[in-house]
Amino acid sequence: MRDAATTLLAALPGPARELAARPFGAEADRRWIEYRPRPRPGACVADLDRAARKAAHRLLATALSPHAYAQAMTIVALEEVLDRQEGWHRGRHSDDYWVTIFGDPGRDDQWSWRFEGHHLSITMTIRDDQVFPTPVFLGANPARVSYAGRTISRPLAPEEDLGRALLEAIGPTGRRAAIISDEAPDDIHSGTSPVADARIEPLGMSASGLGPTARATLDQLVALYLDRLPAELAAAEATRIGGGELHFAWQGPTRPGRRHYYRIQGDDLLIEYDNTSDDGNHAHTVLRRPHSDFGNDVLAAHRAATAH
Structure with a gap:
């Protein structure tokens, strides 16, 4: 760099x-x-x-x-x-x-x-x-370009498909906990705020309540976002997530092609995905670290220890 x-x-x-x-x-x-x-x-x-x-x-x-x-x-x-x-x-x-x-x-x-x-x-x-x-933000509009029912371009397909796979894997009881609203938001909740998790509560299904298949799928989804980074950085970030509970929350319908949203939230992790247009063809995704976005945690420690 x-x-x-x-x-x-x-x-x-x-x-x-x-x-x-x-x-x-x-x-x-x-x-x-x-x-x-x-x-x-x-x-x-x-x-x-x-x-x-x-x-x-x-x-x-x-x-x-x-x-x-x-x-x-x-x-x-x-x-x-x-x-x-x-x-x-x-x-x-x-x-x-x-x-x-x-x-x-x-x-x-x-x-x-x-x-x-x-x-x-x-x-x-x-x-x-x-x-x-x-932060690492990737969006796509149009999220999908198709011809004769076949996909030409869908750059954020893994983010949507694995999120849906997790929703399926948690089963009916888990979905009742995970789906916190029948309406999707207009945008990711963190938006353009420099503070990642301001007023975003860790709602939805907790990781500790997931069965083995669903927990493995959650881990895959977290890894998908971390793997946006080069391997060395992704591995380092995986060790810094912290030991707090992860929560998975979904908003909006579960049927493909409709406006929907999900997030994964932990003590120092915020992953958000939405598909915001009326036809569900405009996607936003972001990986953020509430304590360390923009180097916040290390810079705060540096300022506390250094006279300025």
Whole structure:
């Protein structure tokens, strides 16, 4: 990550470097997640030359496993599909993604970076070469493109299918506990808040009440989100989830093609998935760590121990 971030900064022309390079102490800009088409800090990939664009994508690839990078690139390409679907009125573009680096990756012990645009927001925070790799947001609109009943594109299929498999595995009694509302929310509950679990209660079915098959499916679903990260980071995150109880909650109908939502919540884990459009074809997913998003826990400990 240090090498890729340093290479990117060196590849940026002066004006773009001024937009992309921010101080680590710029808290409002650094503690940021925005997956809607809105103005955002950073340098836009569309304004970069070929070498700088490739450097930005190589930095993004350091944060994602190969399959998650493929998901991300499909999400980026869907901007052109969505623009055509909307009659070209919004002017969406597959290069409308922004990159920002906070601090100096070549010299600082404490720095971070973000790659972000519509339906994609990846933030990595680094302190003393330890990576704090959340939030990681992936969305898709359209979530499914089909022809003659056959799927052409469905980048977040594993997230939906394994969530449904868990709902099936917990059985009728478990579903009565897990389904906390017949209506799906309009969006994931954490939204664009820099605080992951504000006002989100751990409702639904507790992991301790699951049978062996359902518990194994829950573990697979958690691993699916952690495996968005490179193997070394995913393994480290798996050891940091903590020993608290996990809860699985579902909102909305259970029939495919309808608006629905689920989340998995623990002491330092929040996974959310929704499919928000009326035809259930617009998906949002996020992996967050309430205590360590944006490096919160280690930075708080550092501030407490250091005179400023």
